[in-house]
Amino acid sequence: MDINEEELLEATNKKGFKKIFQFNSKQKIQLQGGYINPEDTINLEEGEVITASDGLKYHIFKPTIHDYIMYGIKRQTQIVYPKEAGYIILKLDIRNGKVVGEAGTGSGSLTLIFSELVSEKGRVITFEKNLDFLNNARKNIEKFSKLQNITFVNEDFINSNYENFFDSFFMDLKEPWFYFEKANKALKGGGNFGLIVPTTNQVNQSINELESNNFLVDEIVEIFHRKYKINPNRLRPEDIMIGHTGYLIFAKKIK
Amino acid sequence: MDINEEELLEATNKKGFKKIFQFNSKQKIQLQGGYINPEDTINLEEGEVITASDGLKYHIFKPTIHDYIMYGIKRQTQIVYPKEAGYIILKLDIRNGKVVGEAGTGSGSLTLIFSELVSEKGRVITFEKNLDFLNNARKNIEKFSKLQNITFVNEDFINSNYENFFDSFFMDLKEPWFYFEKANKALKGGGNFGLIVPTTNQVNQSINELESNNFLVDEIVEIFHRKYKINPNRLRPEDIMIGHTGYLIFAKKIK
Amino acid sequence: MDINEEELLEATNKKGFKKIFQFNSKQKIQLQGGYINPEDTINLEEGEVITASDGLKYHIFKPTIHDYIMYGIKRQTQIVYPKEAGYIILKLDIRNGKVVGEAGTGSGSLTLIFSELVSEKGRVITFEKNLDFLNNARKNIEKFSKLQNITFVNEDFINSNYENFFDSFFMDLKEPWFYFEKANKALKGGGNFGLIVPTTNQVNQSINELESNNFLVDEIVEIFHRKYKINPNRLRPEDIMIGHTGYLIFAKKIK
Amino acid sequence: MDINEEELLEATNKKGFKKIFQFNSKQKIQLQGGYINPEDTINLEEGEVITASDGLKYHIFKPTIHDYIMYGIKRQTQIVYPKEAGYIILKLDIRNGKVVGEAGTGSGSLTLIFSELVSEKGRVITFEKNLDFLNNARKNIEKFSKLQNITFVNEDFINSNYENFFDSFFMDLKEPWFYFEKANKALKGGGNFGLIVPTTNQVNQSINELESNNFLVDEIVEIFHRKYKINPNRLRPEDIMIGHTGYLIFAKKIK
Incomplete structure (x- = not known):
């Protein structure tokens, strides 16, 4: 080889x-x-x-990038899985040349995907206040990718000062609403915002806070994957499926 | 603006x-x-x-590319929707620099996504025997994208002669099994293959034929999106959801 | 015939x-x-x-009772459908000889099912403050059933005075929590309580209020039916499915 | 107590x-x-x-009958669970006074439900060729119920000779199509037939054979239950759900 x-x-x-x-x-x-x-x-x-x-x-x-994320990276945190990541890519318009923000970095699975898809012309800036997590994410990413388009920031995003900078931003934080004002300021006009939260109570609070922070909420969605056993003579779904990972929320910055 | x-x-x-x-x-x-x-x-x-x-x-x-595909392209055929496309991207390892094949082109929704994600260094070759479909797909793509990395081939893929050429290949055809031998030959060793079929009978036949054409079947999966009404005081799912688009099958070329 | x-x-x-x-x-x-x-x-x-x-x-x-409820009754209200009703029957232990309460009657679909399943030895008492609804429900039921085991009460359940009377009770009301104290009093010790609510906010409030009204919450569940087209050569699910009717909550009276 | x-x-x-x-x-x-x-x-x-x-x-x-089936009976076979049983009851019109057949008995979970719901006036005849299974089912049922309306038949249903006898019949057998002719003969005109099979291949074969055995196929359906964690401050679905038990098929005897 x-x-x-x-x-x-x-x-x-x-x-x-x-x-x-x-x-x-x-x-x-x-x-x-x-x-x-x-x-x-x-x-x-x-x-x-x-x-x-x-x-x-x-x-x-x-x-593949799918298998590397599922079986290859070292996880120190709950990761956003490919079943959600694929949809996030398209909703947030992550593609050639885009400038993308992320908070927090976690184990770097989404960071890696964003980096590969915005390519050389694009840029990813990812915020993670936990230095152990950030170092682990960096190692995970470097093993797979040679792209030099990621900036790793060891800081709570709340302390950042970006304005009209990002085309898109994704957030995976426990109390994301505290960061919506910052995210809104950091996005360009019309910029795409996405977040994931595990509970309906967090969905409720997020929607309320997005609407009062100059976001137009676009979609609340759950994604399910139903896998089948690979046996054409006895085709049937797997007995057990993932019942829940999180609710995805998408919004756009308005003026 | x-x-x-x-x-x-x-x-x-x-x-x-x-x-x-x-x-x-x-x-x-x-x-x-x-x-x-x-x-x-x-x-x-x-x-x-x-x-x-x-x-x-x-x-x-x-x-966004999501909205353009959902609301902007002119459809002459059933399209592969973003809920499936996102997962296809990650499973087929569609990213910076990859060489990707597609048969058929249909309305060009996947073609556009592939083109944007492999970027300047990558390449997409798409086969469509129906010239009307191909011209429509080309127009759909050109309205959105300036990338010059797509080759549109007005030919049934069965008549092509690629060998060890593609990193990944996606197929959306009525009787895909007739094309598996060609696809296998056209893929590089270890290359990623994906297809979508609407019926369980087609899944059965596809699995059997993939296994006898030097493919290792990796996954059979359905994808569901469950959307919620955007009302935080009365949070509830939409009354109606898409119950079925198709079964996705993923396989890898083996030797 | x-x-x-x-x-x-x-x-x-x-x-x-x-x-x-x-x-x-x-x-x-x-x-x-x-x-x-x-x-x-x-x-x-x-x-x-x-x-x-x-x-x-x-x-x-x-x-059948299924088809009568789906296609035969006159609906003046949103009904509880057989996909939920079947599970309610088993969770509430609706069977031979049981004494069952219901508020409100609505169009009588559940009332009819309860009546048929508790049989001659059992009894159903159903509360509906809207007289038009109650009369419509009565007509719906009488067309199908000859059982004389239902008492129709044209009264808000809040005004009733039952104590240790019901084996089971089902509630389909807009603000059910106002009725939990009454329902608890009306049930026998260990009695089975069920309710349906359409929003997650109502689930939240119901759980809180059940727990402070001497109920042990047993289950919160959604039920989905995925139907297939009846074509064995092209077996595939229906394109559209019901995405949401309501959340079912089950609880037991404790002391 | x-x-x-x-x-x-x-x-x-x-x-x-x-x-x-x-x-x-x-x-x-x-x-x-x-x-x-x-x-x-x-x-x-x-x-x-x-x-x-x-x-x-x-x-x-x-x-409750629900909990007894889930947690109380001794299982020697895969059972039909309450999530399917509830819908079967309504589709097969199992209620006061009906005459119901079943093959095979398995662990007796459906037999018990049928017995309770047809009551004293009704009757259940259940066929099970495995004597151990039948004895176990009988013990399971007798522990819970005092009704004397079940006939346990230790025989393969293929050897039975009922004609125009049953209002409804349910079948949970590995190759059910071999029994369709018998079931059709045993049912009254217009009688309700149901079966459960785990694979799509069995669905295909069943539909074909039902249609050539004087049955009108009414419905092919899968049932899902999605449970939520009982925590109103952090309302979210269970992480894992049952992805598959079986496909339910319903048909009616025609002439």
């Missing part, structure tokens, strides 16, 4: 087990039952099979 | 009504009850209010 | 169209495109076919 | 823990952390509190 020393790889088997590891790891990679040695992947092409020590076969891939 | 002649604008009111129009339109823009003249927006900043002929107030924005 | 003069019949076709009518109606029964005469059903057995004036074929049945 | 020797009781605490036991049990009843002695409930009224050996307080109730 055409890979550099630091490259991330993913081993996955037919049962859906996935493990993400670094090519240059000196250690054996423990899989479901057995293990593989990273250096044994050196002559493989993407998609090829490697046999683990217990005889189980694994395909080797470079991980 | 700092806008050029062709720029798209969006008028939206507190009730959630949205209308997308071109700044240089010579015609009055009909809204819910009254109308506005595009030229009256010339001195507005984004987010500011314009009053329609019937006295109703509208805020003026530049539309 | 072995039917008396007042009997209800249901005509249904392969497309799922259903119409409920009385056998002794003097009028033609208008169906989707054509009509039938009730007297033409006299020699039919249940399940047999009658051909309408436009040539379309309809099967004739005696309606 | 006014109870006989065999009576079932339920201990439940504020956290939602529930345990069903018999009053005359000689053994301590193990609860979450501590235990109670059944005889200590003798002077309690329903809803009153008993303190377990570890100091935790429990309210004592006579269990």
